Amino acid sequence: MQVTQWFEFCETCDAEKLRKVSDKLPYLSPDGVMRTLSDRPDSPVVTLGILKTTINALYCAIEQNYQDGSGIVDMEARGKAYRSLPSPTVDESLAFSADICLWGGGARVLGNLRRHNPDGQLGQRIHHWLTRVPSLGPFDAVALGQTVKGLRVSFASKHLRHLDPYRFAVLDEVLSLGLGYAMNPAGYQLFIDQLTHLRDELLAMGEPRRTLAEIEAGIFLLARQKVRSDEAQAEELAE
Numbered sequence: 755m756q757v758t759q760w761f762e763f764c765e766t767c768d769a770e771k772l773r774k775v776s777d778k779l780p781y782l783s784p785d786g787v788m789r790t791l792s793d794r795p796d797s798p799v800v801t802l803g804i805l806k807t808t809i810n811a812l813y814c815a816i817e818q819n820y821q822d823g824s825g826i827v828d829m830e831a832r833g834k835a836y837r838s839l840p841s842p843t844v845d846e847s848l849a850f851s852a853d854i855c856l857w858g859g860g861a862r863v864l865g866n867l868r869r870h871n872p873d874g875q876l877g878q879r880i881h882h883w884l885t886r887v888p889s890l891g892p893f894d895a896v897a898l899g900q901t902v903k904g905l906r907v908s909f910a911s912k913h914l915r916h917l918d919p920y921r922f923a924v925l926d927e928v929l930s931l932g933l934g935y936a937m938n939p940a941g942y943q944l945f946i947d948q949l950t951h952l953r954d955e956l957l958a959m960g961e962p963r964r965t966l967a968e969i970e971a972g973i974f975l976l977a978r979q980k981v982r983s984d985e986a987q988a989e990e991l992a993e
Contacts, residue, residue, distance in 0.1 A: 765783060765791070769791055773791055778792065779791075780807070780811040780812075780815050780975065780979065782980055787807060788805070788806065788807035788976045788979070789808050790811050790814055797810060798959065801952075803932075803935060803945075804933055805933050805973065805976060805977055807973075807976050811976065812969070812972045812976065813972065815973070815976050816968055817972075818975060820971065824971075828857075829854065830967075832916070833850075833917060833919070836850045836917070842884070844878060844881045847877065847881035847884050848881070851867075851913060852864055858912045860909055863904065866904040869904070871904065880902060884913065888918070892921075892922065892939075892943045892946040892947075896939050907925055907937045907938060907939075908924070908926040908927065908937070911923070911924045911925045911926070912924050919965040919967030920966060921966065922946065922966060923946065923949055923969070923970030925941065925942050926974075928977055929945070929973065929974060929977050931977075931981050932976075932978065932980045932981045946966065949966050949969060949973075956969075
């Protein structure tokens, strides 16, 4: 089973069959909580936005996102290498940005950026933005990214995520629809604030420290399932 597959099952009558495949697959329980078959009825539940999940389901989703050919590990290594540069050049900033766009499936985004920022302007603008991010909070960091014509919250936050995974994470359409965050600087600030609160809550419960980006990677898969569930229910009502 792949994380992009969608299927319905009964958590009571189909549980044993599913356990033969995996008991680590997060699913949307009828009570609205993301769970796994290895969870207990009293497993602790945490929330982000309107998403509720057991800690085990969250960690299983993080593991899946890092293992299913998403390219996150390689892209995080490139981000670490870029951060280690004492003084990145314009060309290095531009190359890092291009890698992020391609990692995020944004070949069209990269094309639009080049079209809207011709004659070397793109490199200068990306470089100016990325080198200022360390001194900026979430609201200003994503807002400054949006001043680069052709860059919106989704891909601006992808840049921030790999530039500093401890402070930033990705806010895209799936998380906006699944969790209720607005795709603007204010929505991004709220998202990061509540994601930080969730990280601190997990630490207080004795869980290992993770980056905001790691937690978001798991939340993304869980939110995508909820979005698909909502779409499936809407289709049933329309029939």
